[in-house]
Every structure is written in C-alpha cells, then in structure tokens.
Amino acid sequence: MNLSRISISTTIASLFFFISSTSFAQHREILDSIVQTLSKESIYKDKLDKAKYLKQLDTLNVQDFEGAVGPFVMQIFSDIGDQHGLFQMGWATFVGEQNESAKEKLELQKYAYNEHFAFRSAVISGKYGYVAIPSPQIPTKSFSAQEQAVKYISQMAQQIQDTLCAARSQSEGGLILDLRLSMGGNMPLLLNSIAPILGDGKLFDAVWGNGTESKYELIDGQLFEDNVALGKTKCKCNFDGVKVAVLLSPLTASASSQTAIALKGLPNVRFFGEDTDPQSSNITKTLMFKNGPIVTFAGGLVRDRLGVMYESSVSPDQIIKGGDNFESLKDDAKIKATLEWFAE
Numbered sequence: 005m006n007l008s009r010i011s012i013s014t015t016i017a018s019l020f021f022f023i024s025s026t027s028f029a030q031h032r033e034i035l036d037s038i039v040q041t042l043s044k045e046s047i048y049k050d051k052l053d054k055a056k057y058l059k060q061l062d063t064l065n066v067q068d069f070e071g072a073v074g075p076f077v078m079q080i081f082s083d084i085g086d087q088h089g090l091f092q093m094g095w096a097t098f099v100g101e102q103n104e105s106a107k108e109k110l111e112l113q114k115y116a117y118n119e120h121f122a123f124r125s126a127v128i129s130g131k132y133g134y135v136a137i138p139s140p141q142i143p144t145k146s147f148s149a150q151e152q153a154v155k156y157i158s159q160m161a162q163q164i165q166d167t168l169c170a171a172r173s174q175s176e177g178g179l180i181l182d183l184r185l186s187m188g189g190n191m192p193l194l195l196n197s198i199a200p201i202l203g204d205g206k207l208f209d210a211v212w213g214n215g216t217e218s219k220y221e222l223i224d225g226q227l228f229e230d231n232v233a234l235g236k237t238k239c240k241c242n243f244d245g246v247k248v249a250v251l252l253s254p255l256t257a258s259a260s261s262q263t264a265i266a267l268k269g270l271p272n273v274r275f276f277g278e279d280t281d282p283q284s285s286n287i288t289k290t291l292m293f294k295n296g297p298i299v300t301f302a303g304g305l306v307r308d309r310l311g312v313m314y315e316s317s318v319s320p321d322q323i324i325k326g327g328d329n330f331e332s333l334k335d336d337a338k339i340k341a342t343l344e345w346f347a348e
Contacts, residue, residue, distance in 0.1 A: 031073070032061060034073070034293055034296065034297070035061055035064070035073060035076065035077075036058070036061065037291065038077060038080075038291060038299055039052075039054060039057045039058060039061070039080070040054070041291060041299075041301075042080065042084075042301060044213075044214055045212070045213050045214050045289055045301070045303050046084065046086065046213050046301050046302060046303065047212075047213040047286055047302050047303065047304060047305055048084040048085055048086050048213075048302060049084075049213055051083070051084040051085060052080070052083075052084050053083075057076075057080060060076070064076060073091075073093070073297065074091055074093060074096060074098040074297075075098065077091040077098060077299060078091060078098040078099065078100055079100075080100075081099065081100025081101075081301070082100040082101040083100075084100075085100075086100055086301055086302045087099070087100055087101075087283035087284065088258065088283060088284045088286055088288055088300075088301070088302040089288075089299075089300060089301040089302060090299075090300050091297060091298070091299050091300075092297060092298040092299075092300075093296065093297040093298075109253075109254045109255055111328075112184065112185060112253055112254070112255040112328065113255065115185055115330045116139070116185040116186075116187055116255060121136065121185060121330045122136060122138045122139070122185050122186075123136055123137070123138035123164075123167075124136050125167050125168075125170065125171045126171075126333060127171075127174050127175065128180065128333055128334060128339065128343070129334070129343060131175060131176040131177050132175050132176075132177055132178050132179070132180060132342075132343065132346060133171030133172055133174055133175030133178070133179040133180065134171065134179075134180040134182065134333060134339075135167055135168050135171045135179070135180070135181055135182065136182040136184075136185060136186075137164065137181065137182065137183055137185075137186045137194065137197070137198075137260070137263075138164070138185075138186060138189070139185075139186050139187040139188055139189040139259075139260065140160055140164070140189040140190055140193050140194065140197075141189050141190055142156040142157060142160065142190050142193065143156065150232075154233060154234060154235055154236075156193075157190060157192050157193045157196060157234065157235040158196065158235045158236050158237060160190075160193055160197075161192075161193045161194075161196035161197040161199075161235055161237050162196075162197075162237045162238065164193075164194075164197035164198075165196070165197045165198070165199065165200065165237050165238075165239070165240075166240070168197065168198065168200065168201070168241070169200065169240050169241035172200070172241045172243065172246070173241065175246075177247070177346045177347075178246060178247035178248065178249060178342070178345075178346040179201075179243065179246060179247070179248050179249070180248075180249045180251065180339060180342050181198070181201070181248055181249065181250045181251070181267075182251045183250060183251060183252055183253075183256045183260050183263065183264060184251050184252065184253035184255060184256060184277060184328065184338075185253075185255060185330075186255075186256055186260035186263075187255055187256070187257050187258065187260065188257050188258025188259040188260050188261075188284065189258070189259050189260070190259060191258075191259035191262050191263070191287065192227055192229075192234035192235050193235065193259075194259050194260065194262075194263040195207065195220070195222075195227055195234075195235075195262075195263060195266055196227050196234070196235040196236070196237050197237070198263065198266075198267075199222055199225050199227070199237055199239050200239050200240075200241050200242050200243055201243045201248055201267070201270075201273075202222055202266055202267065202270070203222065203242075203243075203244075203270075204221075204222045204223060204224065204225070205221060205222065205309075206219060206220070206221045206309055207220045207221055207222065207266040207309065208220055208262070208265055208266055208306050208307060208308050208309060209306070209307040210229075210287055210304040210305070210306060210307075211304055211305045211306075211307055211313065212303055212304040213302075213303050213304060214303075218230045220266070225237060225238070225239040243272065245272065246272060247272055247273075247274070247345065247346055248267075248270075248272055248273045248274075249273075249274055249275075249276055249342035249345060249346070250264060250267055250273060250274070250275045250276070250320075251275075251276055251277045251338050251339075251342070252264060252275055252276070252277040252278060252279070252280050252318060252320050253277055253278050253280070253328070254278055254279065254280065254281060255281065256280040256281060256318070257280060257281035257283075257284040257285075258281075258284045258285075258288070260280075261280045261281065261284060261285040261314075261317075261318050262285065262287065262306055264280065264318045265285070265306050265308050265314055265318055266308075268308045268309065268310065268312070268318075269308055269309045269310045274321050274322070274342075274345055275318075275319075275320035275321045275322070276320050276321070276322045276324055276338050276341050276342055276345075277320045277322075277323075277324055277338050278320065278323065278324070278325060279317035279318070279319050279320070280317045280318040280319075281317070282316040282317040283316075285305075285306060285314045285315075285316065285317065285318055286302040286303070286304060286305050286306070286314075286315075287302075287303060287304040287305070287306060288300045288301060288302060288303055289301060289303030289304070322341055322345075324337055324338050324341055
C-alpha cells in the first residue's frame with residue numbers, strides 16, 4: 005500500500021498518512037504505522053518495546069477496529085508514560101493512564117469551560133490591564149493544507165491580540181496576562197496572539213524525539229518555525245518598558261505552557277502562581293488517517309531562549325498557592341501580588 009507523507013510544519017501537523025479503505029490488512033498497517041512512528045518520533049521512544057507491540061498485533065482482532073485499536077494505542081501511551089498523547093476515532097477519545105487531578109485543578113476547570121471567565125479583559129484598580137487567554141483550537145480539517153491552517157491561525161490570533169492591545173491602551177502601569185485557565189490548544193495561534201509582548205527574535209527551540217531541532221522566532225511580527233511561516237498578525241501595539249505579570253496554574257498546559265516558556269527570559273516579564281501541568285509542556289505531533297483515527301503524541305521538548313530545557317512543569321518566579329478568585333479579580337491573591345510588583 006502506498007503511504008504518502010505531507011509535511012506542512014512539525015507544529016501544525018507533522019505527519020500525515022492517508023489510507024483510503026478499511027480492510028483487515030489496512031487496519032493492521034495503521035497500527036504498524038503508529039508503533040513504528042512512536043518508536044522513532046516520540047520523546048519517550050526509549051521506553052517503547054517495539055518488538056512487544058508488533059507481536060501483540062498478531063493477536064489483535066483488527067477487523068473489530070473500534071474495539072481493538074483504541075485500547076491498544078491507549079495501552080502504549082500508558083506504558084511509556086505519554087500523558088499528552090491521545091487517540092481519536094469518531095466521537096471516541098482514548099488517552100493513557102492519567103495522574104489523579106487535584107481538587108484545585110478540578111475547581112479551575114469549572115471556570116476554564118465558562119466563556120465568561122476563560123477569555124475576557126478588564127481594568128484593575130483603574131490602571132492595570134488584565135487579559136485571560138483561552139484554549140483556542142483550529143479545525144482539524146485545516147491541518148491538511150498549510151495555507152488554510154495559517155489563515156485560521158492568523159485570524160483567530162488577531163482576535164486575541166486585538167483584545168490584548170485594547171487592554172494595553174487602557175492600562176498605565178502594567179498588564180496581567182492570565183494563563184491559569186488556558187489548557188492549551190494551538191501553539192502557533194497563542195504565540196501569534198501575544199506577539200506584541202514577545203517582540204521580534206528567537207522564542208525557543210524545539211528538540212524533537214527523532215534527534216532534530218527547530219527554531220521558533222518572530223520576524224517583523226510573523227511567526228516562523230525555521231523557514232516555515234506559521235501565522236501573521238498586525239501587532240497594533242507594543243509593550244516596550246511595560247511590566248507584564250503572567251499568571252500560571254496546574255491547569256496551564258500544552259500550548260499554554262509553551263507560550264509561558266516563550267515569555268521566559270524577557271526582562272519586563274515576571275511569573276506568579278503555581279507550577280503548570282507537569283505532563284504536557286512538551287510539543288505534540290500528529291498522525292492522521294484518511295476517514296479514520298487521529299493519533300497525537302509527545303514529539304518534542306522545548307528549550308527556552310536562555311537554554312533551559314523543560315521536561316516537566318513551568319515554574320513561577322513567585323509561588324502563590326491557591327487564592328484564585330475569578331469572580332472578584334480585585335480579591336484574587338495572585339493578582340494582589342502582581343499589583344505589589346507593579347507598584348515597586
């Protein structure tokens with residue numbers, strides 16, 4: 005069978021396999037492709053016993069595709085410890101064994117799924133801007149065409165950035181960038197959205213499981229992974245000399261953790277709150293099968309502009325446990341700490 009690979013960007017979608025029908029042999033080849041890819045591309049590949057899983061394929065009833073494939077991939081993720089990986093088929097989603105969520109994290113999720121709190125702006129104490137960053141996604145169908153994906157990314161990022169610039173125009177002494185309810189989404193979209201804060205230059209490096217590296221940077225406000233454009237916004241404002249306080253929580257994950265990493269090392273930025281989700285600061289790659297499943301797995305680690313590699317959580321400069329108050333921002337413990345920093 006002819007398997008073709010279309011490389012748009014390792015970020016937007018690094019691997020695509022298109023399989024047109026669903027015979028027994030093709031089901032087997034899908035599973036074989038998953039095992040082979042994880043053994044070469046996953047950051048946890050050293051923990052993956054390829055021979056073991058290929059042997060197991062001989063015992064699977066892959067004609068029962070829905071009943072066999074999901075649990076098989078889920079077990080691989082559990083065995084290698086990939087808590088960022090997932091397998092989607094239709095409406096069903098399979099993930100590896102997850103660490104038990106803390107009560108605080110569950111409490112935060114109530115607000116993260118409420119649009120009133122997840123994406124909003126405000127002015128605090130009459131002079132400090134506040135923007136809560138959401139968890140934005142682009143349609144999966146757009147992954148198969150770079151131009152379409154970049155269009156979605158740019159348009160959605162501009163909406164967030166316009167909110168950011170509006171908050172900048174209303175603030176005198178600093179900006180609070182709240183990532184506490186941002187559970188991830190599309191990383192290029194989030195990086196583009198805060199381009200005025202990041203400024204031009206290198207943001208970070210991706211160190212991929214297959215041994216390669218790539219550089220993420222902004223050039224004239226446009227985001228690139230090496231020489232591949234990942235989106236562009238108008239950048240109608242700037243934050244030169246403006247203090248930016250970034251709020252983190254255990255819910256901050258995936259693309260949002262990577263966004264926090266991109267802000268590390270900037271002289272006007274300080275982090276407040278709690279460690280981010282320890283299992284999902286890595287960058288994912290994606291396997292897509294035509295008319296079939298989607299497999300997402302941990303494919304790379306992030307190294308910030310100062311050379312620090314992130315294999316676990318992103319930590320704040322000032323740790324503040326609990327005290328979150330999304331319904332009354334002026335009474336929020338983490339925001340109170342940022343105001344003290346602004347006033348220095």
